[in-house]
Amino acid sequence: xxxxxxxxIAPPLSGSTKVVGxxxxxxxxxxxxxxxxxAFTALGxxxxxxxxxxxxxxxxxxxxxxxxxxxxxxxxxxxxxxxVLPYIDELTQEAKDIQAVNTVHVVDGRLIGDNTDGRGxxxxxxxxxxxxxGETAFVLGAGGAARSVVFRLMREGAKVVxxxxxxxxxxxxxxDVANAGVGEIAVISADDAEAVERALRRSKLFVQTTKVxxxxxxxxxxxxxxxxxxxxxxxxxxxxxxxxxxxxxxxxARGCDTMTGVKMLVYQGAIAFQRWTGVFPxxxxxxxxxxxxxxxxxxx
Ligand code: NAP
Numbered sequence: 634x635x636x637x638x639x640x641x642i643a644p645p646l647s648g649s650t651k652v653v654g655x656x657x658x659x660x661x662x663x664x665x666x667x668x669x670x671x672a673f674t675a676l677g678x679x680x681x682x683x684x685x686x687x688x689x690x691x692x693x694x695x696x697x698x699x700x701x702x703x704x705x706x707x708x709x710x711x712x713x714x715x716x717v718l719p720y721i722d723e724l725t726q727e728a729k730d731i732q733a734v735n736t737v738h739v740v741d742g743r744l745i746g747d748n749t750d751g752r753g754x755x756x757x758x759x760x761x762x763x764x765x766x767g768e769t770a771f772v773l774g775a776g777g778a779a780r781s782v783v784f785r786l787m788r789e790g791a792k793v794v795x796x797x798x799x800x801x802x803x804x805x806x807x808x809d810v811a812n813a814g815v816g817e818i819a820v821i822s823a824d825d826a827e828a829v830e831r832a833l834r835r836s837k838l839f840v841q842t843t844k845v846x847x848x849x850x851x852x853x854x855x856x857x858x859x860x861x862x863x864x865x866x867x868x869x870x871x872x873x874x875x876x877x878x879x880x881x882x883x884x885x886a887r888g889c890d891t892m893t894g895v896k897m898l899v900y901q902g903a904i905a906f907q908r909w910t911g912v913f914p915x916x917x918x919x920x921x922x923x924x925x926x927x928x929x930x931x932x933x
Contacts, residue, residue, distance in 0.1 A: 644679045652703070653909050654683035656695060656717075657710035661686070664926040665708055668902050671922035672914035680705070680910065689716055696720045699739050706738040706909045708902070714748075714777065721746035730784040730813055733777060736905040747908060750778065751785030753901025754840075754871070757892060763867065766790035769835050773855055774842035775803040778871050782840050783810060783818065793818040794832045796857075798843070826858065833861040839884075841870040846878040854879050864888030873898050874927055895923055 644650070655665045661684065669682035687695045689712050696717055699707065709717055714733040718724075721734060722743040728734050734746035758765075770786045772779055775797035786793050787810055795818050797803035803820045810818055821828045833839060839862070845855045862868065868884035873894030881891045899919045906914045 644674075644677060646681065647679070649679060651680045651705050652683060653680060653705050653707060654685050655708040655710055656685050656687040656692065656713050658686055658688050658712060660684040660710065663710060664898065664923050665710075665902060667922040667926045668899065668919045669906060669914075671918050672903075672906060675915050675918045676912060678910060678912070687713065689713070692716050693720050696737065696744065699737065699744065700742045704739060706736065706905070708905055709735050709737065717746070720744065727751055727781075727784070730815070731777075731780045732809075733780070735901065736908060738908050747905070748781060749901040749904040749908075750781035750897070751788075752904050753899075754782050754869075754897045755785045755789065756900040756904070757896040758838075758867070758869070763838075764789075765838055768792065768837040769794060769832070770838040770840065771796070771833050771836040772840045772842060773797070773857060775799070775806045776842065779840075779842040780806060780809075782842055782871070784813070784815065786838075786840075787815040787818065791838070794821060794836070795819065796821050796823050796829055796832075798823050798856075823856065830858045830861045833857060833866070834863060836866060839866055839868045841868070841872070841878075841880055844872070846870065846875075846880055847872050848874045851875050852879055854883065859883050859887075862887045862889055866890075867892065870894055871897060873923075876924065876927065895920060895927075899923060 655663050663684055666682050666684050673680045692713050717734050723745050725747040728746045728748040731748045736747040736749050738745045770791040771794045772783055773796050783793055795803045800822050807818045807820050846853050862884050867890040869892040870878045870880050871894040872878050876893050876895055884891050899916050903914050903916050
């Protein structure tokens with residue numbers, strides 16, 4: 634349902650409009666401009682969020698121009714999250730942990746690199762009073778998204794079990810976590826069905842961080858024993874298109890609490906928004922803008 638907050642008129646662009654945006658390549662399908670601009674409008678903030686198609690070989694020049702252009706900050710998406718690292722003046726602990734930057738803030742001409750994915754993942758759970766300290770979290774996948782999830786869960790005191798199709802990648806992530814002094818995580822082979830099932834049965838949280846189930850493969854299920862999903866388990870699928878994945882449908886049918894990837898998308902954006910403006914935005918407005926964007930016919 635639309636609320637008044639969605640229908641307010643955006644402040645007109647003027648000489649004092651502040652600019653933020655996203656660097657990506659491609660960037661045309663990013664949902665971030667709709668999400669952030671909806672929140673600026675709802676709050677009557679004189680900001681605009683612009684998509685910038687920056688080819689990978691231009692990332693250095695583009696990021697180093699931000700201060701000269703008076704741009705307040707940018708998000709970074711594929712392929713820039715790691716490529717940008719050499720150009721950043723200061724990294725937050727999260728960005729250092731994950732070795733990737735998704736948010737840059739220009740402060741006194743210096744580029745501060747943050748990564749809001751891990752907090753964006755955790756915040757919707759925390760808001761519900763969810764706690765994982767001392768409990769087992771089962772994470773499937775070991776790519777970029779998994780890195781942010783695993784470091785966050787470790788910092789929340791979870792016992793993390795990691796399973797990935799390519800075991801070596803999971804082991805590298807476990808090694809990086811150990812090197813960061815955040816603790817030990819257990820890696821299980823994806824083909825050890827019994828160990829995977831045992832780990833899922835004793836888990837409080839299952840985070841699906843692989844690309845399995847993404848549109849157009851909406852019928853696909855990750856290779857885990859679905860019968861091991863139990864009613865004390867919260868199932869969080871980072872895939873946000875479709876919003877309700879086949880995994881989440883199966884989890885609901887087994888009485889699990891569920892969380893969609895849209896929540897993480899919205900909250901990682903909300904945390905960046907707060908860093909740039911000093912104001913935590915209305916996440917309901919941002920979520921409606923994302924859902925509208927996901928349902929809109931795509932321009933090619
Ligand atoms: P990535 O770095 O490319 O990692 C992909 C992961 O998926 C790897 O663990 C890979 O396993 C696994 N994988 C891919 N295809 C698979 C298959 N057919 N069977 C089993 N495993 C498979 O990608 P990413 O950036 O981490 O993104 C992963 C997913 O998270 C995407 O769906 C993305 O949209 C979503 N995501 C959501 C948010 C959000 O805000 N909700 C944020 C970031 C990412 P191997 O190592 O074996 O290749």
